[in-house]
Amino acid sequence: MMWFAVLAGAAGCYALKYVGSVIPAHILEQPTVKRIVLLLPISLLSALVAVQTFASSQELVLDARVPALAAATVALKFKSPFIFVVLIAAATAAALRYFGLAV
Amino acid sequence: MNAALTDWNAARRQIVGNAASIGFAVAMYGVSFGALGTTTGLTIPQTMALSLLMFTGASQFTLVSTLASGGTALTAVIASWLMGTRNAAYSMRMTPILKTSGPGRLVAVQLTIDESTAMGLAQDEDAFEGRASRLAFWATGLSVYLLWNLATFIGAISVSAIGDPKSFGLDAAIAAGLFALVWPQIKSRTDLSVAFGGALIALAFTPLVPPGIPVLAAAMVSIIVGWVTSRRIT
Numbered sequence: 001m002m003w004f005a006v007l008a009g010a011a012g013c014y015a016l017k018y019v020g021s022v023i024p025a026h027i028l029e030q031p032t033v034k035r036i037v038l039l040l041p042i043s044l045l046s047a048l049v050a051v052q053t054f055a056s057s058q059e060l061v062l063d064a065r066v067p068a069l070a071a072a073t074v075a076l077k078f079k080s081p082f083i084f085v086v087l088i089a090a091a092t093a094a095a096l097r098y099f100g101l102a103v
Numbered sequence: 104m105n106a107a108l109t110d111w112n113a114a115r116r117q118i119v120g121n122a123a124s125i126g127f128a129v130a131m132y133g134v135s136f137g138a139l140g141t142t143t144g145l146t147i148p149q150t151m152a153l154s155l156l157m158f159t160g161a162s163q164f165t166l167v168s169t170l171a172s173g174g175t176a177l178t179a180v181i182a183s184w185l186m187g188t189r190n191a192a193y194s195m196r197m198t199p200i201l202k203t204s205g206p207g208r209l210v211a212v213q214l215t216i217d218e219s220t221a222m223g224l225a226q227d228e229d230a231f232e233g234r235a236s237r238l239a240f241w242a243t244g245l246s247v248y249l250l251w252n253l254a255t256f257i258g259a260i261s262v263s264a265i266g267d268p269k270s271f272g273l274d275a276a277i278a279a280g281l282f283a284l285v286w287p288q289i290k291s292r293t294d295l296s297v298a299f300g301g302a303l304i305a306l307a308f309t310p311l312v313p314p315g316i317p318v319l320a321a322a323m324v325s326i327i328v329g330w331v332t333s334r335r336i337t
Contacts, residue, residue: 005176006149009166010156012180013187015213017159022192027194036329037192041161041321042294044186044299045285047321049170051301054276055309055317057173068275069282076286083131089279093272 064102068093111231118226118239125218126246130157130254132160135280137258139164142268143171148261154255159246161284162186165318168277182315185322193220200228200236214244230297289337293332 006031028034053065072089080088096102107321133154140150145167153163162183169179194215200223203211223240230236268274289295301321 001172001176002145002149005166005170005179006145006152007156008176008184009162010153011182012184013157013159013162013284014189014213016187017190017194017215020149020191020196020215021184021198021208022210023191023264025195028192030329031333034192035333036326037189039275039294039325039329040185040188040298042285042288042297043321043325044165044182044318045161045281045288046298047305047318048165049278049282049285050305051172051309051314051317052168052274052281054306055172056315057314058310060306060309064272065171065275065278068272069278072275072279072282076283081131081285082128082280083135085283086276086280088137090272093275094270095272097270097272 064093064096067102069095111234114231114235115238118222118235118241122222122242122246123237125222125243129160129218129247130250133254134258134261135276136160136167137260138169138254138262138273138276139258139280141254141262142184142273143167145194147256150259151252151255154252157183158213158251159187159190160251161273166286168281169278169315169318172314174318175313177200178313178315178319179188182318183324185319188304189235190215193217196220197223197240200233201240202233202237211240211244214241214248216244217246218247219244258330275327293328297324297328300328 023099028037049069054060054062056063068089071092072085075085075088093102118249137150140153141147145153153166155265157163159165166179166183167184169182172174174182175301194212197211197215197220198208201208219240222243223236226235227238228236285298289298301324304324305321307316310319312320
């Protein structure tokens with residue numbers, strides 16, 4: 001099942017790249033299509049951030065991930081590099097759990 | 104002629120240098136991706152297959168984190184495809200500049216991602232008869248491909264060694280990593296509404312439908328907002 005996800009996902013992503021090189025330009029140049037293509041990653045990534053921060057399977061929970069994301073937000077505000085943003089979040093959650101301040 | 108050749112040599116050095124540093128910057132994400140892949144239940148070969156074959160970071164992160172949150176393989180695959188749609192726009196933009204055909208085209212297509220496209224388009228299209236744009240695309244694409252895969256491998260093998268990923272805050276690191284990916288894309292008030300709309304819809308759907316589906320539901324926000332705003336402009 002995992003291999004199916006990996007290979008089907010990869011095949012589709014390659015197909016999307018390939019399609020762009022052969023279809024007539026006017027289709028993707030349509031303002032509506034252009035806007036949607038630009039906005040899709042924003043809604044998908046934001047949804048993933050929300051789910052990854054507040055959801056535990058089908059439940060909404062508040063745990064160590066919330067202050068960790070707050071710390072990441074501050075790091076992003078100060079234009080920190082990617083690796084620092086990730087590490088500060090991980091360290092915040094790990095520390096809160098280690099000292100028993102959050103689950 | 105000599106002066107032109109010197110100019111080109113200087114330009115070439117600069118482009119290749121930039122391509123290499125982009126590769127190293129991207130490698131940081133690659134290590135995180137490799138670590139994420141193996142802690143969420145993929146094997147090392149599966150994690151590597153994603154970096155080698157899918158080779159588009161946001162789609163890879165999407166697929167893996169959808170599976171990690173309990174989504175089915177099918178919802179994870181669809182989410183990764185939706186995330187990959189922008190690459191179609193990129194290769195449409197790059198194809199006339201690259202002037203490739205046959206096997207060269209098939210390789211160029213695989214290397215068409217955010218970084219290579221941005222670098223290719225950052226050059227003056229007519230500079231050195233288009234050679235600057237082409238070199239920037241190829242050098243960036245190849246440098247990122249090489250370092251992304253190397254970094255994925257390092258991340259994947261190093262994490263198989265640690266114990267409970269939660270005690271290292273890896274779940275929070277995933278959220279922060281995704282947040283760092285979307286942050287620079289939010290450039291207008293509309294983008295911000297789409298981001299908040301997507302997040303709220305995903306959370307509203309979370310208790311109601313199986314994991315993975317809430318993220319797909321959030322894609323509707325982009326489709327509706329994209330449709331409405333493009334109509335208002337024209």
